Amino acid sequence: MAQQPAGRKGRCQHIPGKENQQKDGVLKSVEEICEATWKSVYKFIYYKxxxxxxxxxxxxxxxVKAMANIPGEAYSPKNIELFLKTVAFLHLLPRYLSA
Incomplete structure (x- = not known):
């Protein structure tokens, strides 16, 4: 079983100017995206x-890579999670290709 990240405080820093409310399950701020997806993305990477x-x-x-490429639009948590896992996989891919 994957180990839990050591404390989530400080992992998802609030970014000034990105304050938006979550409505109907749509994520708008970087902090909301991070809080909603960190655990599953970490587990995915830890498994690898x-x-x-x-x-x-x-x-x-x-x-860091993903936030630079996410447009300013709102997304559902599931879509963001899949995008982040894809970014993580592409980050890990050279490790498997060189092995």
Whole structure:
């Protein structure tokens, strides 16, 4: 079973100017996206790398890459989660190709 990330406080920093309300299950702010998807994205990555520290680093890098490419529109949590897992997989792909 995947280890849980060590404390979620501070993982999803509030970004000024991104305050929007969540309506009808639609995520609008970076903080909402992170809070709604962090656990499942971390578990996905941990399953692949089997190392807590490495999984946390890759999860953080995944969010940095993904947030740079998410347009300012609102998305459902499931769509964002799938997008983040795709970004994580593409980040991990060279590891498997070189092995």
């Amino acid at each position: 790398v089997q190392n807590r520290e490495e999984a946390e680093d890759i999860t953080q890098e995944t969010y």
